[in-house]
Amino acid sequence: MAGRGRPRSFDRETVLRQAMRMFWERGYEATSTADLTAAMGIKPPSLYAAFGSKEELFKEAVALYGKEEGAVTDRVLAEEGTTACQAIERVLRDNAAVYADPATPPGCMVVLAGTNCAPGNEGIQEFLADDRRHVVGALRERVERGVAEGDVAPGADAERLADFYSTVLFGLSVQSRDGASCDELMGVVDSAMAAWDGLTRAGARPPRAS
Amino acid sequence: MAGRGRPRSFDRETVLRQAMRMFWERGYEATSTADLTAAMGIKPPSLYAAFGSKEELFKEAVALYGKEEGAVTDRVLAEEGTTACQAIERVLRDNAAVYADPATPPGCMVVLAGTNCAPGNEGIQEFLADDRRHVVGALRERVERGVAEGDVAPGADAERLADFYSTVLFGLSVQSRDGASCDELMGVVDSAMAAWDGLTRAGARPPRAS
DNA sequence: AGCTTTGATGACCGATCGCTAAAAAATTTC
DNA sequence: GAAATTTTTTAGCGATCGGTCATCAAAGCT
Numbered sequence: 263m264a265g266r267g268r269p270r271s272f273d274r275e276t277v278l279r280q281a282m283r284m285f286w287e288r289g290y291e292a293t294s295t296a297d298l299t300a301a302m303g304i305k306p307p308s309l310y311a312a313f314g315s316k317e318e319l320f321k322e323a324v325a326l327y328g329k330e331e332g333a334v335t336d337r338v339l340a341e342e343g344t345t346a347c348q349a350i351e352r353v354l355r356d357n358a359a360v361y362a363d364p365a366t367p368p369g370c371m372v373v374l375a376g377t378n379c380a381p382g383n384e385g386i387q388e389f390l391a392d393d394r395r396h397v398v399g400a401l402r403e404r405v406e407r408g409v410a411e412g413d414v415a416p417g418a419d420a421e422r423l424a425d426f427y428s429t430v431l432f433g434l435s436v437q438s439r440d441g442a443s444c445d446e447l448m449g450v451v452d453s454a455m456a457a458w459d460g461l462t463r464a465g466a467r468p469p470r471a472s
Numbered sequence: 473m474a475g476r477g478r479p480r481s482f483d484r485e486t487v488l489r490q491a492m493r494m495f496w497e498r499g500y501e502a503t504s505t506a507d508l509t510a511a512m513g514i515k516p517p518s519l520y521a522a523f524g525s526k527e528e529l530f531k532e533a534v535a536l537y538g539k540e541e542g543a544v545t546d547r548v549l550a551e552e553g554t555t556a557c558q559a560i561e562r563v564l565r566d567n568a569a570v571y572a573d574p575a576t577p578p579g580c581m582v583v584l585a586g587t588n589c590a591p592g593n594e595g596i597q598e599f600l601a602d603d604r605r606h607v608v609g610a611l612r613e614r615v616e617r618g619v620a621e622g623d624v625a626p627g628a629d630a631e632r633l634a635d636f637y638s639t640v641l642f643g644l645s646v647q648s649r650d651g652a653s654c655d656e657l658m659g660v661v662d663s664a665m666a667a668w669d670g671l672t673r674a675g676a677r678p679p680r681a682s
Numbered sequence: 683a684g685c686t687t688t689g690a691t692g693a694c695c696g697a698t699c700g701c702t703a704a705a706a707a708a709t710t711t712c
Numbered sequence: 713g714a715a716a717t718t719t720t721t722t723a724g725c726g727a728t729c730g731g732t733c734a735t736c737a738a739a740g741c742t
Binding site for chain 3: 475476477478479480481514515517518521522
Binding site for chain 1: 497498499501502503504583584585587588589590593601604605632633635636638639640641642643644645646647649650651652656659660662663664666667669670671
């Protein structure tokens with residue numbers, strides 16, 4: 263019923279996923295439309311008819327990444343019956359597992375695919391930065407919920423915790439790209455989580471002096 | 473004595489520094505030779521006569537970055553009369569201060585300038601990854617020295633500590649690119665250093681279970 | 683001075699960039 | 713069937729990519 267004219271010969275989400283893979287592996291700038299059409303198995307006009315432009319295709323690819331690989335994060339953070347500490351640890355471990363999965367490119371697409379951009383593509387950089395800031399915010403909210411629910415000490419600084427654990431999360435992507443194994447990433451998570459008790463103690467912020 | 477022929481009309485290190493700035497800001501792929509020649513104030517043939525190719529220019533720029541911005545790291549780690557804890561904290565703080573310096577691009581050039589590359593430029597990616605792995609190794613060696621000198625508990629896992637603190641260091645670059653202030657970065661360092669005592673306690677590696 | 687050597691300049695190379703117009707193919711509607 | 717509609721294909725658009733050639737300019741050497 264939908265289609266008058268010639269039906270599309272490819273599945274939109276399938277080729278989008280292939281584009282996502284390409285962007286994930288090489289980043290936005292380094293992936294050419296020729297790379298994309300080759301990976302997606304379609305010709306340029308089909309790509310532009312279906313997705314509009316390289317930039318729009320990228321943004322849809324990031325959205326798909328968030329839906330597929332990033333979903334665990336939101337799900338874990340929304341879960342009931344766990345402490346904030348357990349939730350954040352699980353976020354780190356689940357993401358680390360994705361980063362180290364040999365079936366997909368190492369590291370996080372949102373962290374690695376647009377760290378730098380030529381003039382005219384600043385939008386890409388800002389788009390991903392927004393995505394990352396959203397993660398920081400989600401961690402902060404989870405800590406605040408932990409305080410409200412009583413599993414985190416009342417004086418804990420949610421902002422500070424979110425900044426710290428998101429920094430570790432972002433760093434894991436770089437380590438993964440540099441060849442770190444899943445065990446190594448998990449070891450880093452171990453270390454980061456070992457800091458939890460000290461960080462949540464009320465008034466845990468030490469003076470700036472070394 | 474040196475020069476027969478026409479003398480060079482520009483200072484090689486000055487224009488190299490300008491190229492470094494450009495690469496630092498935009499990364500390898502997103503910086504075109506046209507951008508470079510414009511920033512350096514020279515024409516393409518002069519660039520190629522002086523530096524060989526874009527890739528060689530980039531590697532020299534990274535070396536200059538290491539000499540100027542990265543020197544603090546090596547110096548701090550080599551210093552005598554400090555504990556490993558103090559040295560690593562200073563590495564994090566000094567680097568964070570550079571990342572947040574409004575006079576230079578945010579974050580670390582080595583972390584951000586080549587996170588992804590098109591085929592044919594994998595050398596760039598590997599070059600920077602090697603540089604980062606060198607940092608991890610330097611941190612590990614400093615912890616080992618701390619164990620030998622007695623300021624770190626004998627059972628401490630140097631590899632594990634180096635992996636953790638380098639992950640934080642790499643993550644700081646991403647946070648900085650996302651607009652984090654110097655105070656925010658320092659707060660993350662506070663958090664990371666708060667974990668030190670727990671991490672250096674002998675046999676501090678907990679079982680993998682959450 | 684003239685010759686040699688080296689660097690700077692303007693013009694431009696083939697290749698690739700993101701993207702698109704025009705025509706052929708595959709469908710639904712009439 | 714024919715007309716209308718949408719997609720696919722072929723071919724190629726102007727712009728820019730990294731890099732270079734031929735020429736001119738500025739210095740030392742004799």
